[in-house]
Amino acid sequence: MIKSLILILFLYKMGIANTVNIEQLQAKFNQEVIELNAFTKRYGSYLRKNCNDNLSCYKKTINTLKSWETVQNDIKLNSILHKKNTLLKPDNEYWNSIVNKLKTKKIQLNNTQFVSIIDLEKQLYIVTLWDEQTQQFQYIGNDLISSGNIYREKEVRFGEDHYLKTPAGVFRSKQGWRSDGRKSDDNITLGYGYKDRFVFYFGKQDTIRYNTFDKNKNKIYDKEKWQLITDQLNFAVHSHKSSRPMGQPNSHGCIRMTDELNRFLDNNAILHKNILDGNRWLHKYAKEPNNLKYYHLAGEYLIVFDKI
Incomplete structure (x- = not known):
């Protein structure tokens, strides 16, 4: 326990303990920008009617929609997502x-x-x-x-x-x-x-x-x-x-x-x-x-x- 605390203090002083979780930020961007944009293009009226511009509601509703088989097989939605992910993914x-x-x-x-x-x-x-x-x-x-x-x-x-x-x-x-x-x-x-x-x-x-x-x-x-x-x-x-x-x-x-x-x-x-x-x-x-x-x-x- 003491060794762990000493390690944490050392990392804190070195600035390593405060390192930002980049993967978490990237996932957040993908969910709130790329994915939300695609679902808004396809189901915009439904989302706005049910959520009244509330971001938390949008995300919760989209998670529900993603569980529906009809949405999973929605060719137009999948095409929008594929196009955005392919177009926007940067190479090295x-x-x-x-x-x-x-x-x-x-x-x-x-x-x-x-x-x-x-x-x-x-x-x-x-x-x-x-x-x-x-x-x-x-x-x-x-x-x-x-x-x-x-x-x-x-x-x-x-x-x-x-x-x-x-x-x-x-x-x-x-x-x-x-x-x-x-x-x-x-x-x-x-x-x-x-x-x-x-x-x-x-x-x-x-x-x-x-x-x-x-x-x-x-x-x-x-x-x-x-x-x-x-x-x-x-x-x-x-x-x-x-x-x-x-x-x-x-x-x-x-x-x-x-x-x-x-x-x-x-x-x-x-x-x-x-x-x-x-x-x-x-x-x-x-x-x-x-x-x-x-x-x-x-x-x-x-x-x-x-x-x-």
Whole structure:
């Protein structure tokens, strides 16, 4: 007993006893992001009717559904799950490329914390954990996003919001806000996702877009005459629901993500370091997540690469 206690104290001092269970985090990501997204696509109406946006209820109901033979043999559901797992599973070569890219950024990380990465080419949001003891990044999970599409500027009428390039670089989260859940004019699109989804804000950033209007404010339809110009984007990462799919650039420049990924980032303090004091929520104008976990690992960095 005494030897065991001495060993525990030794490990604690060495930092090993506090090592995060990566497999547990990966399983949590898979359940709450990948699996929940697939079941929502297939049984969304049933889940929302029975659970009223309660995550614990969603998970419990999905576990029940998985026990049903009809669900187990659901070809469409299995196809969605297979597609997501195949598409999103990183190989060693890709992960090593990510790690090498991260080393070039030389970010000052003083404690174990979450670090978020975006690959604009592959349209992926990648959640990692930087371990202070091992000085290594650990892979948690990834999901499809939708970034800025500057070519959609052709759709813009004078006075409407422009389509800008999503900026690449290292960004630190600022004080965001929660979505009011308001629908767009089509009565379908939820620009910032369901009510109370968190909008992660990274400040005003320099970027580029096409100018598709002449000096008389007339639309230029000849693409050869478009000019790339500099502009600024109020850069945010947020939930989004519309007919346009994830995995393709479609946004005005911000990062759109699935509802499930947004809730995972919010509930697990992936980008909440600047609004937490230990486990105390500091944001005066946005309520605390219902089920906040891993606040001791809270992150603040979002690193966006044009290509990995």
